[in-house]
Amino acid sequence: MKKRESFLSYGRQWITDEDIEAVVAVLKSPFLTQGPKIEEFERKVADYVGAKYAVAFSNGTAALHGACFAAGISEGDEVITTPITFAATSNAVLYCGGKPVFSDIDERTYNIDPKEIRKQITANTKAIIPVDFTGQPADMDAIMEIADEFGLVVIEDGAHSLGAMYKGRKVGTLADMTMFSFHPVKPVTTAEGGIIVTNSEEYYEKLKRFRSHGIINQNLSRDEGPWYYEMIDLGFNYRMTDIQAALGISQMDKLDRFIKRRREIANMYNEAFKDLDCVVLPKQLEGTKSGWHLYMLQLKLDRLARSRREIFENIRAENIGVHVHYIPVYWHPYYQKLGYQRGICPKAEQWYEQALTLPIFPRMSDEDVKDVIEVVRRNIY
Numbered sequence: 001m002k003k004r005e006s007f008l009s010y011g012r013q014w015i016t017d018e019d020i021e022a023v024v025a026v027l028k029s030p031f032l033t034q035g036p037k038i039e040e041f042e043r044k045v046a047d048y049v050g051a052k053y054a055v056a057f058s059n060g061t062a063a064l065h066g067a068c069f070a071a072g073i074s075e076g077d078e079v080i081t082t083p084i085t086f087a088a089t090s091n092a093v094l095y096c097g098g099k100p101v102f103s104d105i106d107e108r109t110y111n112i113d114p115k116e117i118r119k120q121i122t123a124n125t126k127a128i129i130p131v132d133f134t135g136q137p138a139d140m141d142a143i144m145e146i147a148d149e150f151g152l153v154v155i156e157d158g159a160h161s162l163g164a165m166y167k168g169r170k171v172g173t174l175a176d177m178t179m180f181s182f183h184p185v186k187p188v189t190t191a192e193g194g195i196i197v198t199n200s201e202e203y204y205e206k207l208k209r210f211r212s213h214g215i216i217n218q219n220l221s222r223d224e225g226p227w228y229y230e231m232i233d234l235g236f237n238y239r240m241t242d243i244q245a246a247l248g249i250s251q252m253d254k255l256d257r258f259i260k261r262r263r264e265i266a267n268m269y270n271e272a273f274k275d276l277d278c279v280v281l282p283k284q285l286e287g288t289k290s291g292w293h294l295y296m297l298q299l300k301l302d303r304l305a306r307s308r309r310e311i312f313e314n315i316r317a318e319n320i321g322v323h324v325h326y327i328p329v330y331w332h333p334y335y336q337k338l339g340y341q342r343g344i345c346p347k348a349e350q351w352y353e354q355a356l357t358l359p360i361f362p363r364m365s366d367e368d369v370k371d372v373i374e375v376v377r378r379n380i381y
């Protein structure tokens with residue numbers, strides 16, 4: 001077989017001339033940052049998901065940090081999350097002095113399993129951070145029920161799931177706060193960027209302060225004059241620029257089309273691999289509609305002559321950018337140093353050993369998809 005000439009990565013952005021014009025217009029305007037585009041972008045994302053408020057951040061990780069701060073997570077608090085995520089999810093808990101507690105996954109969806117969450121709750125549990133892994137919403141009804149029962153805050157990591165549906169609702173109002181990321185591989189991009197959407201005015205005010213040094217201009221404790229402002233929290237400079245927000249506004253117009261194309265590609269893969277008895281195809285639970293941020297195969301290693309590593313390397317050698325999402329977070333040396341032991345989430349660890357991410361992004365052509373199918377079918381055995 002002839003090898004593809006160019007490397008096909010697992011995910012990438014789609015920037016149009018309209019996007020570029022929107023960015024250039026801001027560059028020619030008076031405000032590069034702290035201007036009107038931020039609120040316009042926030043309104044657009046909030047309206048899209050049906051939330052009352054949105055606060056844009058410099059990236060999704062900063063947004064998660066803000067959400068953990070707004071939730072009041074501090075020293076001694078435990079926060080339950082999944083190990084099958086990008087390290088940023090649990091790092092945000094550490095930034096606030098809290099302790100991430102890893103809960104095992106549901107082997108059907110690879111999302112956090114509510115039954116496992118229950119086992120991890122202690123008097124110190126403060127919050128739950130489910131992740132909508134691959135774009136499929138976590139089991140939010142069950143998670144919110146647990147949160148209500150124990151008085152916990154729920155922060156949904158929706159980095160993969162902007163535009164995804166859960167029981168007829170868009171992700172964004174299912175939890176107390178929901179984070180979306182706008183990194184170039186995510187559903188839409190602002191280069192770097194993130195946002196928290198919420199229906200809570202209290203969280204909204206805290207998030208806005210936290211993003212900008214903890215400074216307020218209203219409801220001041222004294223009146224020194226028109227220049228006067230006060231810093232009341234130890235915030236950060238986590239602001240998004242107007243340049244990024246303009247790109248985001250323009251990208252949001254394409255989100256539904258992007259997701260439609262992702263679904264088409266996922267369907268093509270499902271059709272092409274359904275006869276392979278050495279892989280498990282991604283399962284969609286009834287009532288959820290994934291945003292298809294990732295398309296992942298689960299390799300039945302006992303039915304394969306080759307190791308995952310060999311399969312991975314052979315496919316990569318043909319310029320198909322397979323990947324693996326994710327290394328269980330607590331396996332990372334930093335977490336091992338904190339005292340997390342291997343083996344605490346056996347299903348997650350087993351998933352990691354069998355996982356293989358195939359390229360999926362809206363700009364992929366049917367030819368690209370066919371290349372992936374051909375190379376994967378030839379190398380998985």
Ligand SMILES: *Cc1c(COP(=O)(O)O)cnc(C)c1O
Nearest residue numbers: 059060061086088159181182183
């Ligand atoms: C991308 C991602 C983040 C972090 O978002 P950034 O915008 O890159 O900081 C957090 N959680 C998950 C699951 C992600 O995929």
